[in-house]
Amino acid sequence: MDSHESSERKKQKRGKETLTREERKKQQEFQEEAVTHINSLYNYALHLTMNPDDAEDLVQETYLKAYKFFNSFERGTNCKAWLFKILKNNYINRFRKNSREPGKVDYDLIKDFYHSIKDAQSDTSEAESDYFHSLMHEEVYQALQSLPEEFREVIQLCDIEGFTYEEIANMVESPIGTVRSRLYRGRKLLRGQLENYARKYGFNTDTEE
C-alpha cells in the first residue's frame, strides 16, 4: 500500500516535470518554426491594416493564437502559410468591419502610412541617399494598392511572400483556378499601371530589346 502510494506520487511528480519539459520543447519548436516568420507576418499585417500600431497588434494576436493552437499545426506543412491564415482570419474578425471598402484606395492614407512607417523605422543609415529609391518604391506600392483587393492579395501572397498556388488557395478560401485567374488578371492590370513608371525609370517595357 505504502509503496504503491509513493510510486503514485513519484509518477505525478515525474508527470509534472515531463509537462514542463514538453512545454519547453513546444516553445523551442515554436520559435524555430513560427517566430522566424515574424517579419513576413508584420509586412503582411502592414499591407492589410496600413497602420503600424494595428499591424503590431495583429501580429501579436496571431502569435498568441498560434501558440495556443500550435499542437494542431500539421507538422511538415508550411508553417508560414498556417500563420498567414490565422493572421488573415484575425484581421477579418477584428479590423475589416470598420475599415475602408475593399478595392477603394485612399492615396493620402498610403502617403501617411509611408511616412509614419519610415519614421518608425529609424534606420537612418539609408535615409537620405535612398530617397529616390524609396520614391520609386512608393509608386510601385501605389500601383499595387490601386488594384481591387482580391487581385492585390494574391499578387502579394505569390510574388512577395512566395507561396504556392495551393497555399494561396487555402488562405483565400478559393479554388486554385480562381487564384490563377486572379493572378493573371491582377498582373495585367498592374502592368498597365506600371508601364509609365517603368518607362520613366529605365525598366525596358518594349519587347524588342
Add this chain to the structure above:
Amino acid sequence: MSCALDGELTAKEEQEFLQHLSECMACAEEFIEAKKTKMIIREKIVRFNAPQSLVDSVLKLGVTTGRQAEEPLLYNQFS
C-alpha cells in the same frame, strides 16, 4: 502563363510551354512582360522589420512556468 511564371508547371508542361513560346510571338511577348512585372514587384516592395518590442514579446510566449531565468538569451531586451 501564370503557372509558368510562378514555377507551378510540371517539367513536362514547362517543356510544352517553352515549345509553344518558341512558335508563338504573342505569347512570348506576354511572357516577358509578365516576368518583368513580377520582378518589379519583388524588387521594389520594401520589407520592413518587425519592431524589436514585438519580437521580444512574441519570443516570450509560453514562458509561463516561472522558468524565465533559464532562457535569457531569447528575450534579453524585453521590458
